[in-house]
Amino acid sequence: MSASAVDRYAVLGNPIAHSKSPAIHSAFAAQTGQRLSYERIEVPLDAFAARVGELIAAGYLGFNVTVPFKEQAFALAQRRTPRAQAAGAVNTLMPTSDGLLGDNTDGAGLVADLQRLGVQLAGARVLLLGAGGASRGVILPLREAGVARIAICNRTADKAQALAIEFGIAVQAAESTDTPYDVVINATSAGLAGALPPLPTGAVAVHTLAYDMLYGAQPTAFMQHCSGLGARVADGLGMLVGQAAESFALWRGVRPDAEPVLAQLRAAMKD
Structure with missing residues (x-):
């Protein structure tokens, strides 16, 4: 051939x-x-x-x-x-x-990775940090996975409000909340500069998974901060592999197993 x-x-x-x-x-x-x-x-x-x-x-x-x-x-x-x-x-x-x-396929990749991490999305309360394209791309797949509540928190309140109205979801004030979320997802690029996204006081507890869409050889500033609050943390490398698996399945009609490929990438990043 x-x-x-x-x-x-x-x-x-x-x-x-x-x-x-x-x-x-x-x-x-x-x-x-x-x-x-x-x-x-x-x-x-x-x-x-x-x-x-x-x-x-x-x-x-x-x-x-x-x-x-x-x-x-x-x-x-x-x-x-x-x-x-x-x-x-x-x-x-x-x-x-x-x-x-x-x-x-970004949202499907995120959902697949959250499920891989053992998150029970049906009935979950999810907070999205950031009101840009990264947040917009995952709202529908999260909703289809059965989450009970999706809220948006953003430094610019009117952007959060506009996205919330468009998708029929909630706005979370940037200052504080009385009820912690099951999953808090950093969909901002703040970590590229080593900065923290807007994170309301009380949003993270010991049962929370704090998920950063960014990834790297070392934990992001967001992950380090949330780990210090007692939360479980994860980066977005699994989302990257998950969205690729979704694309591959669309093109080829066969769904690959993301887990071993994720392990290979993770090992290569540590070398």
């Missing part, structure tokens, strides 16, 4: 050199016996739609999309899944006979 017969996929972004997606999808392919290639492609900031068209013409069968192109991918998609529509952003594209399909 010639090399050209291998099914081709890629992750599109700018910058893109840091992406772990090729390692993840290569591991999924080996695990499931799928013959494919997966690469990083840096796309010029002003040429996303044109580049996607060129790659489809060249035979690529699917793409993951990362910053700063998720909104452009949403606009480019001719069909969108309900979760992509709710998120207002697309991280997975697949050419089909009915046009370019756009999906957003």
